[in-house]
Amino acid sequence: MKQPQTSRRSFLALAALTPFAVAATSACGTSGPGASSGGGGASMWYLSGEPNQTTMQKAVDAFNSANSADKITVTYFQNDAYKTKIKTAIGANQAPTIIYGWGGGGLKTYAEANQVEDLTGWFDQNPDLKKKFFPSVFGAATVNGKIYALPNQYVAPIVLFYNKELFQKAGVQPPKTWDDIMSLVKTFNGMGVAPFSLGGQSRWTSMMWLEYLLDRIGGPEVFKAIFEGKPNAWLDPAVIETGTKIQELVSAEGFIKGFSSITADSQADQALLFSGKAAMMLHGSWTYGAMKKAGQNFVQDGKLGFVPFPTVAGGKGDPKNGVGNPAAYMSISAKASDKEKESAKKFFKDGILTDTVIDAYINSGSVPIVNGIEDKLNTSPDKEFLNYVYDMAKNAPSFQQSWDQALSPTAAEALLNNIDQLFLKSITPQQFAENMNGTLGK
Amino acid sequence: MSNAVSTAPRAAAGVNDSKQTEKRGAALAWLTVPALFFFVVFAVIPLAGVLILSFTSWDGIGAIGVAGMSNWFSVLVDPGLYNALGLTFLIMIVSWLVQTPISLLLGVFTAGSQRYRAALAVLYFLPLLLSSAAVAIAFKALLDPNFGLATGLGLPFLAQDWLGVPQLAVGLVIFVIAWQFVPFHTLIYQGGVRQIPKSLYEAAQIDGAGTVKQFFHITLPQLKYTIITSSTLMVVGSLTYFDLIFILTGGGPGNSTRILALDMYLRGFRANLMGPASVIAVILVIIGLALALFLQRLGGKDKQGSQLEGL
Numbered sequence: 016m017k018q019p020q021t022s023r024r025s026f027l028a029l030a031a032l033t034p035f036a037v038a039a040t041s042a043c044g045t046s047g048p049g050a051s052s053g054g055g056g057a058s059m060w061y062l063s064g065e066p067n068q069t070t071m072q073k074a075v076d077a078f079n080s081a082n083s084a085d086k087i088t089v090t091y092f093q094n095d096a097y098k099t100k101i102k103t104a105i106g107a108n109q110a111p112t113i114i115y116g117w118g119g120g121g122l123k124t125y126a127e128a129n130q131v132e133d134l135t136g137w138f139d140q141n142p143d144l145k146k147k148f149f150p151s152v153f154g155a156a157t158v159n160g161k162i163y164a165l166p167n168q169y170v171a172p173i174v175l176f177y178n179k180e181l182f183q184k185a186g187v188q189p190p191k192t193w194d195d196i197m198s199l200v201k202t203f204n205g206m207g208v209a210p211f212s213l214g215g216q217s218r219w220t221s222m223m224w225l226e227y228l229l230d231r232i233g234g235p236e237v238f239k240a241i242f243e244g245k246p247n248a249w250l251d252p253a254v255i256e257t258g259t260k261i262q263e264l265v266s267a268e269g270f271i272k273g274f275s276s277i278t279a280d281s282q283a284d285q286a287l288l289f290s291g292k293a294a295m296m297l298h299g300s301w302t303y304g305a306m307k308k309a310g311q312n313f314v315q316d317g318k319l320g321f322v323p324f325p326t327v328a329g330g331k332g333d334p335k336n337g338v339g340n341p342a343a344y345m346s347i348s349a350k351a352s353d354k355e356k357e358s359a360k361k362f363f364k365d366g367i368l369t370d371t372v373i374d375a376y377i378n379s380g381s382v383p384i385v386n387g388i389e390d391k392l393n394t395s396p397d398k399e400f401l402n403y404v405y406d407m408a409k410n411a412p413s414f415q416q417s418w419d420q421a422l423s424p425t426a427a428e429a430l431l432n433n434i435d436q437l438f439l440k441s442i443t444p445q446q447f448a449e450n451m452n453g454t455l456g457k
Numbered sequence: 458m459s460n461a462v463s464t465a466p467r468a469a470a471g472v473n474d475s476k477q478t479e480k481r482g483a484a485l486a487w488l489t490v491p492a493l494f495f496f497v498v499f500a501v502i503p504l505a506g507v508l509i510l511s512f513t514s515w516d517g518i519g520a521i522g523v524a525g526m527s528n529w530f531s532v533l534v535d536p537g538l539y540n541a542l543g544l545t546f547l548i549m550i551v552s553w554l555v556q557t558p559i560s561l562l563l564g565v566f567t568a569g570s571q572r573y574r575a576a577l578a579v580l581y582f583l584p585l586l587l588s589s590a591a592v593a594i595a596f597k598a599l600l601d602p603n604f605g606l607a608t609g610l611g612l613p614f615l616a617q618d619w620l621g622v623p624q625l626a627v628g629l630v631i632f633v634i635a636w637q638f639v640p641f642h643t644l645i646y647q648g649g650v651r652q653i654p655k656s657l658y659e660a661a662q663i664d665g666a667g668t669v670k671q672f673f674h675i676t677l678p679q680l681k682y683t684i685i686t687s688s689t690l691m692v693v694g695s696l697t698y699f700d701l702i703f704i705l706t707g708g709g710p711g712n713s714t715r716i717l718a719l720d721m722y723l724r725g726f727r728a729n730l731m732g733p734a735s736v737i738a739v740i741l742v743i744i745g746l747a748l749a750l751f752l753q754r755l756g757g758k759d760k761q762g763s764q765l766e767g768l
Contacts (some may be wrong), residue, residue, distance in 0.1 A: 099726045106517040124729070128519030215621070216709060273602030275710040276620030281597075283604060292603060425516070428728035436711045439623070 056086035057112035057351065057358040059354040060101060063091035066304065067168070070375040078081050078366030085358035087113070087366070102424070105130050110348040113362070117420040118155030118164055118344040124423060125346065126158040132347040135161045137360060144364055149408065152342040152384050155416050165363045168343035169381035170408040173223045176302070177295040177320045178288055181208055185294075189320060193231075193260065193327045200269045203294045209271035211264075212293035214284035215277055218431040219419050222436050223297050226338040226418055227324040228257040234331035235413035241455070242421055249452040253331075255321065258437055258444025260327070265438055274424065275439060282309065289313040297324070299339060303397070304380035321403060337411040340420065342384045382408065426454040504742065510741075511735035517725070528732040538737070540712050541720040544627070545744075548716060549695040551631050552638075556691060557684070560639045564646020565676060578647070585640040592637050593704035600629070620706050622715035629715050630702055637701065642687045649683030650676060689752045696745050717741055 061071050066295040068091055079086045090111070097115075104110045105125060114131060116122055123130045138145045152166040177189050185206060190196045196210075203210040214220045229237055236393060240248040271293050277283050285302050287308035296302075307314040308364025326334050345367070347359045368385060376383045380397045382404045392401040408414065419427040421442070433450050436442045442450070514524040532538055567578040584592065599606040600619040607615035619629050620700050666674065699718040703710065708715035710722060715723070717737060724732030 102517055103726065124516060124518055128516075130518060161498065216707060218709075269605065273616075273618035273621050275622075276600075276602065276618055276626075276706075287603060352684060424727070424729040428723065431713070435709055439711045441623075441711045 029167045036386050051113075055278055056088055056364065057355040059087055059113035059115070059345075059359075059362075060087045060097065060111045061115050062094055063090055064094065065308075066375070066379040070372055070379070071262070073375070074366055074369060074372045075362075077369070078362055079369065082358075082361060082365070085361050087358065087362050105348075108350050110350060112348055112351040112359050114165065114348055116344050116346060116454070117340060118166075119416050119420040120423040120427060121420065122156065122163055122344065122346065123158045126163045128159070130349055131163050132349050132351075132356060133161050134165065138162055138213050138394040141364060144229070147368070149384050149386065151414060155341055155420070156344055164344035165367070166342040166344055166384055167367050169376050169383045170339070170404065171300050171381070172337040172339035172340060172407050172411075172414070173227065173297060173324075174300050174303075174321045174404070175295060175297050175324050176288060176341075177322065178291060178293070179318045179320045181291060181294045182205075182320070189322045190295075190325045191322075192325050196264070196269070196325055197267060199294070200264070200267050203204065204268055208291070209287065209293040210269050210295060211271065212284045212287035212296040213270045213274040214277040214279035214281075215270070215274040215435070215438060217279040218435050219417070220279050220298070221434050222282065222418055222431065223299075223338070224261060224436060225257055226415060227297070228260055228327070229253055230336050230413070230415060231324065231327045231332040231334070232256050232260075232340060234333075235336060235415055237414055238418070238421075239452075244456045246455070247452060248455060249448050251448075252449075254448045255444045258447050261437060262440055262444065265440060270438075275435075285309070289319070300400075301381065303400055304354060307380055307397075321400065323407070333412050335407070335411055336413045336415070337407050338415040340417055341408075341414060344436045384408075423457060425457045426451075429454045429457075432433060483610050503739070507735045507738045508740075510731055513732050515731040516729040517731050518729070524732050528736050532733050532736040537712065537715070537720065538740075541700065541715055541717045541737075544713075544715065545696065545717040547627070548631055548634070548698065549692055552634050552695055553688060553691050555631065555635045556639050556642055560642035560687070561646050561680070561684070563639070563643040564648075564651050565672065567643065568647045568650035574585070581643055582640045584637050585644070587637070589637065590704055591699040591756050592633065593701045596633050597705055598628075623710055626706050626710060626714050630698075630705060633701060633705065634695075634698060639756045643693065645690075646680065646683060649680050653679045685752060685755055689749060692748050692752065693745055696741055696748075717744075754760075 028208055059075075071089065075087050075089050101110070101114060101116070105114070105128075110130065114125070116125075122131070126133075148166050149170070152170070153162060156162050156164040156166055175189075181203070182189065185202050187199060187202055188195075190199055200210040226238075233251060233256075237248070237251045237253045240251070251396070271277070271287055277287075279298075282302075284296060284298070284307060285306050286309070288296045289306050303314065303319070306319065310319075313319060325336050326332070345363065347356055353360070368383060373383045373385060373388065374391070377388070377391055377395055380400060382388075382392065389405070392398055392405055395401055415421075419431060422430060430451060433442065433447050437444065437447045510521075511522060511528055512526070513521050514528070515521040563581055567574050567581065587595075594691050597620070598604075602616050602618050602621075605616070607613065607617075617625060620626050653676065656680070658671060661671050661675060697718055698716060698721065701717060702719055703722070706714045708719045718741065721734050721737040721741065724730045724737060
């Protein structure tokens with residue numbers, strides 16, 4: 016047998032292979048789904064989940080068949096996965112042309128890193144488009160006086176839902192004040208029904224309680240100061256009173272047993288309400304459509320009630336004030352090519368919130384953010400709810416964007432973490448305020 | 458490459474000529490080039506990158522700024538780090554204590570040749586086939602206090618808030634990890650037991666040793682290296698429990714299941730704090746290396762020798 020040794024040939028073969036390996040690995044770094052190479056069309060990432068996914072797909076298909084030169088390709092992601100993925104993609108310069116988002120603090124981060132296109136001038140050139148939307152929806156799209164996103168989709172305030180059947184059985188009225196809530200808690204616990212459903216593991220669900228309570232106790236100015244990063248804004252006595260009230264409600268077993276292990280993504284919290292295991296639920300108006308679909312005629316039979324969040328004795332907040340998501344937002348990646356940016360702008364103008372899309376939103380029980388839809392709302396089978404949401408969005412003296420979207424991602428994560436501990440009573444309201452105060456300006 | 462293949466049998470045959478050995482050593486050294494290349498590209502460079510990132514401030518999106526030691530100081534004084542460290546070690550130790558005896562006994566049991574053992578082994582190994590995500594989602598659904606197994610079967614004592622009470626959640630995480638990984642370690646032990654020469658047991662039987670005595674005096678000592686291998690995998694692997702806990706509890710309730718790997722993810726990708734997250738990553742690497750080295754030491758100096766030699 017020939018003596019084994021390194022031949023020059025085998026070494027050269029290895030050396031020749033190495034560049035291929037390098038090429039293969041470096042290729043992984045540049046050919047993500049959002050890479051701006053190829054056919055010239057714009058790419059868009061959007062959230063999966065019905066009914067919005069179908070609505071969007073139909074809108075894109077319609078736009079693509081009418082504009083063969085400006086085709087849009089959509090990829091769908093699950094909500095929570097998307098939130099992480101989009102941040103990573105933008106950081107790696109792999110963002111899609113059209114960046115879906117929630118405005119507020121997240122958008123501010125992108126805008127300040129020059130990752131999204133300034134659309135102020137484009138809106139000035141298209142005044143009709145700008146006038147199409149509720150004026151209030153531009154707030155969360157604006158950073159330092161410039162508009163960085165197109166508002167779209169629908170307004171989604173947080174609503175206090177209740178199960179009319181259970182209220183009838185108990186012979187009680189929906190709550191108007193915080194004291195009503197505390198007495199209803201006793202009533203329903205006595206009946207063996209959980210007073211409030213809550214998907215506490217998702218944490219932003221618990222946050223909705225704080226948003227409303229702080230507004231009712233201290234008025235919208237308290238969070239405004241926090242949002243603006245004013246010194247010691249979180250140490251406002253209203254914040255501490257809010258925390259105290261929440262912990263009182265937790266102690267009184269106001270929330271369903273096991274609330275801290277229920278997630279909103281699984282929609283188990285909604286199921287608790289329509290299956291009669293819980294009497295009330297504070298949740299986004301988007302759950303109306305989902306409950307209509309999953310609740311086996313619970314909504315259709317008129318068993319779902321909805322009221323504004325109650326007032327707190329001595330509180331400053333107007334009960335007409337709302338909190339929630341003013342709209343959804345879409346930005347254009349600053350890293351996209353000029354051609355892609357043009358396609359995206361054309362899609363913004365002609366493809367999104369067309370009459371078909373507006374009708375689809377209304378049919379699914381949502382209020383699109385466009386003016387002049389009163390007639391359409393009134394002919395819908397869901398007109399009672401739609402009008403309620405519409406009037407609230409239109410007439411609210413203050414409509415606070417959800418805190419986790421309004422704040423920077425860093426502060427928002429700290430907030431959600433501290434809220435979780437507040438609801439578990441593992442920190443006091445004072446500690447909550449102090450922990451959060453440390454995140455001001457971050 | 459054909460040269461390389463023909464080296465192997467010769468090496469095993471143990472040619473003693475030193476000149477030849479040297480030459481062969483040089484020949485074999487080239488074979489490490491591809492592995493080394495991938496090790497550098499996928500391990501060394503990212504590691505260096507993380508180390509550098511730990512001294513910078515970066516939100517993952519904008520420009521990277523120099524932060525000096527500030528990330529390290531802020532993380533090292535953060536009680537969250539010690540909570541995560543404590544939990545990581547707690548889960549590691551309790552998992553080892555729970556999994557090792559179970560998988561050892563199951564491994565010894567399934568190493569037997571009766572047909573019913575083979576059938577049972579198939580059942581035991583089933584969880585091996587499932588991904589952590591699937592396991593987590595399934596357990597989450599089963600344990601739901603309102604719609605889960607307890608309600609379905611009408612067993613109210615099972616309707617605890619399993620994932621919503623800190624102590625219960627930690628215990629449950631350990632249980633689910635054991636459920637998922639015991640089959641894997643059982644398989645390792647089964648292999649180890651089958652390697653033990655039959656002659657040892659025959660000799661013991663002649664000397665009148667019972668099953669229990671045989672287990673403690675033959676099986677257990679002979680499995681020493683298997684135990685070390687399995688423990689290394691368990692202990693080092695426990696540093697990377699992420700997917701399961703992420704889906705099952707998300708680190709909650711509160712911070713009660715926020716282990717180090719999860720803490721790193723949440724800081725980096727949820728809170729946009731890449732610098733502090735990199736600090737945690739470096740700490741994880743250090744702990745992992747230290748543990749792996751420690752466990753190797755336990756094996757003693759003769760660890761490289763064959764267990765079958767010198768019987």
